Amino acid sequence: MFYSIEELVDQANTNHNGNIAELMIATEIEITGRTREEIISMMEYNLEVMMNSVVDGLTATKSATGLTGGDALKMDNYIKSGKGLSDSTILSAVRNAMAVNELNAKMGLVCATPTAGSAGCVPAVLESASNKLDLSHEQQIDFLFTAGAFGLVIANNASISGAEGGCQAEVGSASAMAAAALVQAAGGTAFQASQAVAFVIKNLLGLICDPVAGLVEVPCVKRNAMGASFAFVAADMALAGIESKIPTDEVIQAMYQVGTAMPSAFRETAEGGLAKTPTGERLMEEIFGSDK
Amino acid sequence: MKNVKFKSVFDIIGPVMVGPSSSHTAGAVRIGRIVRSIIGTTPKEVEIHLYQSFAKTYKGHGTDIALVAGLLGMDTDNKRIPESLKIAHEQGMEVSWVIDREGKTSHPNTAKIVIHNDNSTTSITGISIGGGNIQVTELNGFDIALSMNTPTLIIVNEDVPGVVANITDLLSKKKINIAQMNLTRESAGEKAIVIIELDSQDIGDVVEAIRNLPHILNVNFFN
Numbered sequence: 001m002f003y004s005i006e007e008l009v010d011q012a013n014t015n016h017n018g019n020i021a022e023l024m025i026a027t028e029i030e031i032t033g034r035t036r037e038e039i040i041s042m043m044e045y046n047l048e049v050m051m052n053s054v055v056d057g058l059t060a061t062k063s064a065t066g067l068t069g070g071d072a073l074k075m076d077n078y079i080k081s082g083k084g085l086s087d088s089t090i091l092s093a094v095r096n097a098m099a100v101n102e103l104n105a106k107m108g109l110v111c112a113t114p115t116a117g118s119a120g121c122v123p124a125v126l127e128s129a130s131n132k133l134d135l136s137h138e139q140q141i142d143f144l145f146t147a148g149a150f151g152l153v154i155a156n157n158a159s160i161s162g163a164e165g166g167c168q169a170e171v172g173s174a175s176a177m178a179a180a181a182l183v184q185a186a187g188g189t190a191f192q193a194s195q196a197v198a199f200v201i202k203n204l205l206g207l208i209c210d211p212v213a214g215l216v217e218v219p220c221v222k223r224n225a226m227g228a229s230f231a232f233v234a235a236d237m238a239l240a241g242i243e244s245k246i247p248t249d250e251v252i253q254a255m256y257q258v259g260t261a262m263p264s265a266f267r268e269t270a271e272g273g274l275a276k277t278p279t280g281e282r283l284m285e286e287i288f289g290s291d292k
Numbered sequence: 293m294k295n296v297k298f299k300s301v302f303d304i305i306g307p308v309m310v311g312p313s314s315s316h317t318a319g320a321v322r323i324g325r326i327v328r329s330i331i332g333t334t335p336k337e338v339e340i341h342l343y344q345s346f347a348k349t350y351k352g353h354g355t356d357i358a359l360v361a362g363l364l365g366m367d368t369d370n371k372r373i374p375e376s377l378k379i380a381h382e383q384g385m386e387v388s389w390v391i392d393r394e395g396k397t398s399h400p401n402t403a404k405i406v407i408h409n410d411n412s413t414t415s416i417t418g419i420s421i422g423g424g425n426i427q428v429t430e431l432n433g434f435d436i437a438l439s440m441n442t443p444t445l446i447i448v449n450e451d452v453p454g455v456v457a458n459i460t461d462l463l464s465k466k467k468i469n470i471a472q473m474n475l476t477r478e479s480a481g482e483k484a485i486v487i488i489e490l491d492s493q494d495i496g497d498v499v500e501a502i503r504n505l506p507h508i509l510n511v512n513f514f515n
Contacts, residue, residue, distance in 0.1 A: 003294055024301055031299050042302060049308045049369075063312075065352050104311030107354050107374040114304045115423070116314050122305075144305050151304035156296040160304070161422065177304075214345075215352040216312040287352055 021142035050123035057099030096124035120224030162209035165259025175227030208266035210273025316353035319420030324362020332510030
């Protein structure tokens with residue numbers, strides 16, 4: 001088992017030729033006693049659900065509250081128009097992330113990665129990267145084990161829950177996990193993958209969890225879109241050989257400190273941020289009635 | 293090995309679930325499902341009390357739909373969860389709601405489910421404590437603490453002497469250790485419920501063996 005990013009990179013380099021997915025599978029076998037085949041087949045189910053969620057979310061229908069739905073489809077049409085300013089790989093990741101979180105809001109089937117509210121980032125980046133890098137089924141599975149390995153370290157040293165650590169812990173963690181997996185999928189080293197994690201978390205540090213009416217819709221859908229797009233930029237920075245001045249483990253420690261110091265109004269209580277704007281409060285009244 | 297909260301990659305990548313919220317949707321499905329397994333059949337008449345956060349936000353999170361889906365026996369990744377109210381109606385399950393936003397409960401995500409089947413009444417309270425994890429805190433008026441994180445047997449039996457002895461005897465012969473045990477019943481001579489938390493996850497054919505004991509009405513194992 002690895003408890004820090006430094007240990008994770010060291011163990012991958014020493015025992016698995018720098019392959020983090022292999023380290024994660026070996027660790028999972030050791031901890032759970034399950035066979036390699038069982039573990040791979042469990043991950044295959046998650047992959048299948050993720051890939052379906054990217055497709056199933058791409059509709060014009062709205063959620064029960066009417067707060068979200070249809071934006072992924074708008075992005076899809078925009079990509080097809082060819083007028084996009086950003087690269088189409090990034091834009092398709094943005095579309096995918098919104099599709100998954102819109103589907104989640106519509107009571108569709110998603111794979112919570114690491115949570116339902118941040119379920120868009122990893123599948124979004126994976127689907128988009130699979131097209132760009134022509135990833136095989138095995139490489140897609142490895143992508144998820146790599147993302148999970150970094151997620152485990154973040155979860156055990158900081159948090160993956162918005163109620164505990166704000167949105168930096170949810171979309172921040174998801175985006176960082178996706179960025180790291182992307183680096184390895186593109187042929188980058190374990191160390192470079194760890195640098196991408198640092199880039200994402202450093203830049204989402206302090207992001208609050210302020211869902212309108214307490215629901216997993218606004219701003220969650222669009223935050224996943226940003227998380228997915230940023231994963232690509234962070235991965236490119238790492239692959240360019242750029243390094244974080246602050247070591248990744250210290251960045252994760254900072255995220256923990258920031259989360260602990262964050263007022264409860266900014267931790268999924270709908271008592272601060274966007275939820276407390278005049279429009280946020282009006283939407284809440286419309287959905288739940290004035291007596292809440 | 294150090295004591296850490298998350299040990300498996302599937303704590304991070306997963307679970308597969310119908311959205312939108314692990315606590316208010318997936319957790320609610322699990323509460324409904326536990327209730328169903330305790331009564332052992334599809335309830336005919338259900339009264340569902342929602343408290344505090346569940347009462348305030350159930351519409352947006354589909355908590356009501358999720359609880360009924362669980363009562364129908366669905367798991368958190370069942371794609372038919374959104375249709376649960378319609379399916380319940382088709383199966384003749386009558387559901388009524390008591391929405392109590394101000395009622396005091398020990399946990400903000402609390403649901404109390406009261407089942408009337410034929411002449412019997414069963415009441416069960418469940419709380420959703422985050423990430424899809426739940427606890428059962430009350431059964432027929434008795435305070436219990438069932439985390440469902442440990443392997444748990446829930447056995448419904450006729451309330452006659454010797455049933456519990458037969459069950460524990462069988463577990464002892466199979467070398468399965470009991471961590472905690474709860475007994476409750478509707479009223480003397482009616483149905484009784486035995487809840488046993490175990491140390492072992494892999495209990496082989498024990499569920500089938502208990503099912504074949506005399507006076508056993510229903511057995512479920514959660515691990």
